[in-house]
Amino acid sequence: MSIFNIATPTLIVWMATLAALVSVAAIAAPFVFPAKGKSARFKQVTSKRRELSRQQLDGLTTKGSLLRQRQKSTKAEIMKKVLVALKLDQALSSKELKLHLSQAGYRYQNALVFFQFARFAAAIAGPFLAIFLIESQGPTATLPYALKLVGMGLGALGGFYLPKLLVVNQAQKRQKEINLGFADALDLIVICVEGGLSVENAFERVTEEIGEASPTLAQEFGLTSAELAYLGDRHKAYQNFADRTGLPAIKSLATTLIQSEKYGTPVGQALKVLSQERRQDRMAIAERKGASLPAKLTVPMIVFFLPPLFAVVIGPAAIQISHM
Known part of the structure; x- marks a missing residue:
């Protein structure tokens, strides 16, 4: 059997050869032309950092x-x-x-x-x-x-x-808002870092994701990302992040990142441990609030629950005695 006067075994050999050539070309293309791809990626990262820095500086320096x-x-x-x-x-x-x-x-x-x-x-x-x-x-x-x-x-x-x-009072309000969204932001950072992103790109991604839920925390992450892009000392950028917020949790994050870069420990593993500790702290705070609930309910129960109970229990007997 043949197609266009070509034997079937010969046609199969040609198709297999063509498929092999296409596969080899697809695999070898990134190695043959690497410069252009890297240059485009570097330009994209640089432009993104400049745009983020400009937005943060514009938001801080002027509103009019x-x-x-x-x-x-x-x-x-x-x-x-x-x-x-x-x-x-x-x-x-x-x-x-x-x-x-x-x-x-x-x-x-x-x-x-x-x-x-x-x-x-x-x-x-x-x-x-x-x-x-x-x-x-x-x-x-x-x-x-x-x-x-x-x-x-x-x-x-x-x-x-x-x-x-x-x-x-304003500082406490900001810290409360930052603290409410920090646990989710830390989980996002862990996911981004484990996915292969750098710390700067992880901060940029978190800034975009939590912008609506926690604008204050998004602003802090955006400022830190801009400082990481332009400051020569990365440790200074992390320290500024901790000082601007004044929260122990963010101070722990800054310390973890500084130590990871100083001693060469994996950033993803360190952030995962910090995230686990943060979850345990949140659980401990929830348990503490739950344990203090009975003591807080004592006074409202005495004021609002016991008088009606006494009126319902003793009221009929008092009415009967008064009619005797």
């Missing part, structure tokens, strides 16, 4: 026009001159306050100047506000001056510490 930036800069210069004139310029170099402001999300250039001026202005306005509140309560002619001075002092003290309390 250049005119607003200049107005803020002018206001900051005036405030700084006032603080320097009052010999309060040393407070502008406090690393601790800068760290607190960074953890609260206030990371623009003149955040510390605005914060210190707000404390100074609130401390001056506090006594006047206290006097106004005292006078608004009615005639205070017989009120001792010592009590008024105490009220003014408390107003000044409250005005001085109020901005710091607001910053601490």
